[in-house]
Amino acid sequence: MAVKEDKSSYSNDCNFIKKNNYIDLGDRGRYCTKNKLNELTGKEWIKFTKSWFILRPIRRSNDVISHPAKFPESLAERFIRFFTKEGEIVLDPMAGTGTVNYICEKLGRIGYSIELEEKYYDIGKNRSYQNFYLGDCRNIEKFNIPKVDYILTSPPYWDSLKRNHIRQIKRKDKGFDTEYSLKQKNFENIENYDEFINQLVDYYKLLKNWLKKRKYITIIVNNIYKNGKLYPLAFELACKLGKYYALKDEQVWCQDDKRLVALGINNAYVGNRHHTYCLIFRNE
């Protein structure tokens, strides 16, 4: 027996969408056509706002492995999907191997990136056709960068790569970089910790001129353990930058895939630091 299509419920659905501005996307949930920020459903939106998350990044490919502190593609995708819509502009002024540009291309966003070191810039240029500039990000006005909808970036964690940490020994053996360079212009080479933070804060302050009003900047950063002491870089950045942008949250990226290392056993407490902060600010 032929099943008669229930037209009444179909037209009721259309009326529902028109009236309430919702589109049903099945398992993904319902998308509100009035969503100002992104193309996610309410269900996906809520999931993102949990204050911690775990990623299981795939092993870094050979083309990008020489960079000592690249963030995973899945991290960039998570944040870019939440803070932008298709066709919007994203900036990473300390772009390393251009992960942000790479994901922008995949997601139909427009990426702009700057990197000081030619070796990483070359890798980034090969990974995507988006806008990539070689130079000191402090000279951002020299590059042709419009106002952007979102900034996703990660600075050097002061001089933390230079300390020949136990985790770096294998990289060194394989001939991979364990620091960026000796260039004075690289933020990594500012010797004094307070000076490093102040220069970083000044730089992020300058970036306000490139970020549209009421749009967001996310900084991936961590506190640093050096010579038996924790330097609260992430916390200090949150406080100091909070004077210029509205600090909205600190999401914690739990790095459950890192190997535990025997540190300080039978002697003194030394933490296995397996998390990173994602500081979310808004230009208000």
Ligand SMILES: C[S@@+](CC[C@H](N)C(=O)[O-])C[C@H]1O[C@@H](n2cnc3c(N)ncnc32)[C@H](O)[C@@H]1O
């Ligand atoms: C944590 S890494 C960023 C990694 C990047 N997110 C990726 O996925 O490859 C920080 C980068 O900032 C760059 N950098 C440091 N000082 C800079 C400056 N003054 N101008 C531009 N880039 C700079 C470093 O060379 C390094 O590649």
